Amino acid sequence: MPSIANLFSTRRPTLGNLEKHGPDIAGTPDIESKKSPTQSQPVAREQQEQLICAILSRFAQVPVSAIFVMEPGWNPSGLSDEQASLVLRTHGPNIPVAERPLAALQILWGAIANPFNILLTILAVISAATKQIPTFAVMMAMVFASTGLRYWQELKSMIQAVNLIKSVTTNTRVLRYRASGPEELEIDQRDVVPGDIIAVTSGDVFPGDCILITAEAVTITQASLTGEMMPIEKTVRLAAPLPGETLDLLHNDNVCLAGTSVVTGNGHALVVSTGKDTYMASIASELAKQRPENATQIGIRKVSYVLMGFMAVMAPIVFIVQGAVSKNWKGAVMFAIAIAVGITPEMLPMIVTSNLALSAVRVARKKVIVKRFDAIQSLGAVRILCSDKTGTLTADHVRISMSTTGAGGLSQLPIELAYINSSLQTGSRSPIDHAIVDFVNESEQDTFTYIPRDGWVKQGEVPFDSSRRLLSVLVSRPGGDGSEGLLITKGAVEEVLDVCVSTYNHHPSPSSEASKPLGLDVSPSMTSFLTASERQKILETAQRLNEEGLRLVAVACREQLIKPFMTISCSDESELTFIGFIGLLDPLKPDAAQAIKDLAALNVQVRILTGDAPAVAAKVARDLGLIPSRQQLSTEDDVEAFSSSKGEEGLILTGVQLAALVDDQDAYKDAIDRCIIFAKLSPYQKLEVVKALRAGDGGRAVAFLGDGVNDALAIRGADVGISVDSGTDIAKEAADVILLEKSLGVVADGVVEGRITLINTLKYIKMATSSNFGNIFSVLVASAWLPYQPMLPLQLLVQNLLYDFSQASIPWDNVDPEYLEAPKTWGAKSIIRFMVCMGPFSSPFDITTFCINWFHYGIRTVDSPLVPRAQTNWFLEGSLTQLFIIHFLRTGKLPFIQSRASVPVVCTTFGIAGIAIAIPYMPKVNTALHLTPPEPIFFAYLLGMITGYALVVHVAKTIYQLAFKEWL
């Protein structure tokens, strides 16, 4: 690859120019300050896009060399340190979209604009208009209290979210100008500024909107912007602008937008815009909207629809029945509205947010970072965890174990050639390349016995990609005139064999090896034709080494005459001579087997999806207990059963077999369901398997854990994409969850947290919906029977608010361990069943209270002076039964004895029950609410009713669990 310094003359950038540049680019119309994307209207969005296009097209539509003439402050050798820090100061840090918090005002608006507040405000205005000032004051206090609570929770959660994301670091390689030549540094992507020259290779994410200035077989994916996963080719622009040429941001050949990532190849790019000036920032709100709803969001929506349906039916019925019975139509309107407010689960958004934030913070202590809070709930729902092999199951300490010929005899030659290839390649350094280079560097100086170690000069490169599984470098021989070259290719065994025509005739000792003065001789005299049987023998050796757990890299080469300005491509990877293998050992992670057991206990199955050979993956799976080894099959029957199900072979599927099954859908589905190991998969096949697993069994949640460029598609395609902090940027960008420590064990912790969150959210929903449902019956009976309002609208609202406050502590509640044993998803059906079955049990006790009022106190007319007493009695009975029953509904077991609520739940339920009892005794408050102290004897009735209700609920709960085999 021509170096950057060769491409452009190294000019000393001047600070003066750069200062001029500062306001030029940084000061180009401030996109966000004109109109925030969240307020975006189509026109504003178009304008933003035009502005971004205008900035980019200045540099994107001219030949690359002209850019640096147009902007003399910029230099192909990079900015100097002073320049970079000056621009950073004037332009501000390059904060990625995910780290940019929502404005506090936006959150406040979200908390204010909800149906609960709207209904309450309408009610309050009606009260004020009818001169009921205390009612108005109480209602407005409720609006402020509920809004304040939600605002506070959401603001806190958002700050926590941003802080969590900040703990995941993304580095960028930038060039810094030095008098001696450009120096490559790794800096935090937040410090990248316009004018920076960055070096990118496969797996890197562009930190800002960039223009490519050098490129070697670069393809990028724009999935983060468009959802389109197919990589597209990007090149350097050498041509002058055409008349009338316009810039198409997403399809321009030399523009790489912030957030997009390099799939293959490598090169350098000039950063033109960063932070809020990037295209990604301008479409951030649209991107958030485009994200498909997850199970939780769908569940919440469905439940909300059911409740809204209830509201739409119940409110008019209550209005008509009560209006007709009492003839007080004005009072009936207010009462019906209060009932409607009661049915609204106004605390739901707040409960969901606090639940998720709480779990996210808890898992962060275990070094698991959720990029989007709702991913934690999806993690709780996961039934299958797919993982790639290296780094999560294995320790990722890849070490060279042996260097052999195709027949398995030891030989130094493969490692010597591989070293030249690995040390000169400039693509992303895989653990394999690191291992090869480190092994040779750490060995004695005289390790190289066949070929010279130094002096090889790289003339061309075809970077590694996971579909081809080959990596080639073209080198000129040491000490030669530069025209005699060698193409050295290494890669997966079958893929290398496919491009070989001969094998090298190894000699027993290096001295007898016919080596050229300029390195290795692979002329026809030194090689034999690669026959089918020879090929088979090599594959058998590979299989044997794989079965021992060795990961293999095959090495091949060919003589190549080097011509001036020569470039090489995949088509040059042909007619090679097979040299041998390098065997690499990657021990298992010590905690992986235990983590797999923990996941199995949580009913999460683990599958391996790898690009590596099936035999190595099978060895890993056997050692981890994922597939039974012969010793583990204790009885002859076990062995027979295992063998009749095609044994181990029946559990492994390779990419080639998968492709062959595509036309037979039944066999395809069966294989996907049965197999534990999917080997030799291309990145697309990893995605395909994830999709097929998700679709299986009527739809199930699938997580994918991986760290490589070849995992990014599957990470994006899974319900929960998981990556590791040390993984490639592209994988981290695609992931929903990032593990700061590479360990499968923490995934199990995340799954448990996800289930706790979901169970606590379900608790709230089931309690709120069933208690509302029960109230509806009572209200209907009361409306049809009692000539007076059974409770004033204001009293209903206060009762509702008290209940809401008591439930605000549910995210902090304990969860019975048995609920954590199986994956859990939202089921609107299960919620509705719970509501219908458990809700009505409160009504008989409400009706008992009406009877006490009617028969014991003789309150039978609308003008009875004792009406406030009747209303107080129902207020107390309704509030206290609802509060105590929380303890019965939160668990399928016996409350207080078999399962205890957490301290916050106990404190809030009992505390609020105390407040409810105290309210009728509080001067001023009681007058405002038209409540009066009850007769002491009523507390005896109350105790009886609460005990009776608890008994009935416990019996109903037992029957419910027997019938439906579930509770929460």
Ligand SMILES: Nc1ncnc2c1ncn2[C@@H]1O[C@H](COP(=O)(O)OP(=O)(O)OP(=O)(O)O)[C@@H](O)[C@H]1O
């Ligand atoms: N840098 C490299 N140079 C040459 N060959 C490589 C290189 N990296 C991988 N290979 C070959 O490609 C095969 C597949 O590896 P790849 O890393 O693409 O798969 P993977 O799915 O990431 O594997 P794993 O599950 O172990 O992470 C390897 O077994 C090896 O033979």
Ligand SMILES: [Mg+2]
């Ligand atoms: Mg990998």
